[in-house]
């Protein structure tokens with residue numbers, strides 16, 4: 140058995156379980172080993188009730204006090220007990236587990252491990268794991284138990300069981316980092332690290348293991364990027380671009396003037412596209428800074444010069460939004476270019492017809508999702524691709540397109556405020572432009588951080604804004620237990636909001652489990668102001684642009700990262716009306732207040748990102764990754780910026796000494812990079 144063996148080679152994995160693993164992208168032992176935990180349950184020593192702090196997950200040993208109660212609604216039965224120790228009494232609840240009643244009714248000493256939250260009647264432990272009798276806790280005490288990202292049907296236990304076996308077979312895998320690099324940067328060995336990331340004995344082992352794996356991930360990334368760059372440096376610009384009067388006329392007719400920053404970027408793009416080499420440019424700009432219009436100018440430039448331009452959006456909702464805006468602008472400003480939409484959810488017939496118009500050159504500007512670069516999409520003369528930073532679209536896509544013999548100009552848009560030093564490493568293959576100025580007509584968003592007692596006032600405020608013709612977003616409280624409950628939760632919340640606000644205001648909801656067509660209908664209606672209040676999960680966060688919306692109410696703001704809150708807030712303040720963001724939080728903790736205060740004070744993405752990092756501190760690596768930027772499996776470019784810089788330095792040294800990686804001790808690393816590059820290619824064609 141080796142890393143390429145199928146996972147069915149492991150004990151206890153039959154056909155059904157294998158199918159579940161495959162659904163999660165795990166076919167081989169190697170893929171299983173790289174399926175890293177998304178967090179850990181830390182089984183710390185039990186604390187007393189008096190020491191229980193809101194927001195923490197703790198273990199508490201105590202006596203079951205009084206009767207077991209089962210209440211709540213039929214859909215959501217709630218089992219309640221009281222736990223008592225010498226420092227106090229704590230309420231404990233479980234959802235949808237009425238059968239616990241019999242076990243708990245026996246009374247006695249028990250250990251419970253769960254999250255402490257604040258409810259109306261004080262601190263409550265929610266849905267804890269039960270150790271009964273309490274001595275059972277000792278078996279787990281002091282350990283870190285992996286928590287894996289799961290797809291429907293696959294349990295954490297199933298992954299853990301398979302992983303334990305895979306880790307056993309690890310010695311089959313050889314170290315591939317060159318020994319001198321491992322020594323210089325003090326990195327742990329591969330075997331130790333893989334074992335340590337899945338089943339760390341203690342926190343120290345976890346940190347060492349993680350550091351090595353993050354380094355390895357960054358090193359491979361940086362090396363492939365440099366590899367790509369050296370190949371691309373030579374790419375000559377085979378297109379002929381001439382200035383287009385229609386673009387100047389278009390700019391003159393727009394209801395606003397471009398900001399100086401936008402003008403500068405547009406000039407840089409024009410220079411690139413008519414220059415000697417193929418353009419590879421990243422445009423970085425804070426939320427709402429007006430990146431879309433700049434991208435559109437690029438697309439028009441391609442189209443009016445007789446070429447095709449394509450724009451790839453990260454979600455279907457966004458692709459549709461761009462398609463509609465661009466199509467209507469072309470109509471309004473008399474731009475003789477034909478637009479085409481291409482997304483995964485279109486019917487086979489619709490897609491076929493779109494492919495035909497793309498291949499024949501009838502379509503000039505093509506807007507869509509991933510589908511844009513799939514095998515069947517053959518372009519007539521594609522000269523520009525605009526993409527989004529998400530999912531490393533830039534790198535993957537270039538490889539795929541190059542594989543089709545097409546070498547278009549590339550423009551990557553990013554709203555992530557990464558400091559320049561990091562951007563240069565991460566986008567080493569791109570030139571960087573920054574839009575560092577917001578449109579002039581903008582009024583800064585007014586922020587406030589409030590507790591849930593303010594909810595009624597917030598609703599009245601939204602009512603008033605709607606009466607003035609404006610629109611609002613409400614980000615619903617999150618449900619951590621499960622995705623399907625999230626949908627239910629949004630629906631319940633919407634119902635409650637309808638009851639509070641009465642008829643006359645159209646309120647609709649949006650969540651990740653809805654079908655694409657349903658989401659489209661809602662977003663389009665919201666765009667036309669037929670819906671005034673949109674209740675949503677965070678699916679709304681990227682790029683949605685409805686400038687008439689002026690209120691963003693975020694429930695449970697304490698549960699989001701600052702960067703994400705900033706993105707959410709960016710959905711308002713996009714037009715000429717004064718906008719407001721209300722961060723509502725049930726938490727009384729000082730840390731939460733301090734964090735939210737940063738958003739209250741500032742609307743500047745760069746400042747927020749740096750403050751967020753400062754507050755969290757470099758040791759705060761447990762649990763969920765914060766940014767998820769660039770789709771790294773383990774590394775977080777913000778929190779692991781030191782490791783990223785180290786890996787970059789190591790890559791530069793390596794390539795200087797051995798540019799082709801052919802010297803002794805480097806072959807395994809080279810194989811690994813080739814494997815990584817082909818993985819990227821594979822993901823593209825799936």
Ligand SMILES: Nc1ncnc2c1ncn2[C@@H]1O[C@H](COP(=O)(O)OP(=O)(O)OP(=O)(O)O)[C@@H](O)[C@H]1O
Pocket residue numbers: 395396397398401424425426427428429430431432554578579580681682683684686709713714
């Ligand atoms: N120079 C400008 N003056 C006034 N309004 C502008 C200007 N440039 C863009 N806008 C408008 O500002 C709004 C936001 O622009 P856009 O959607 O391009 O932002 P963005 O940078 O893509 O933001 P996000 O990252 O949040 O998607 C749009 O409604 C757009 O029409």
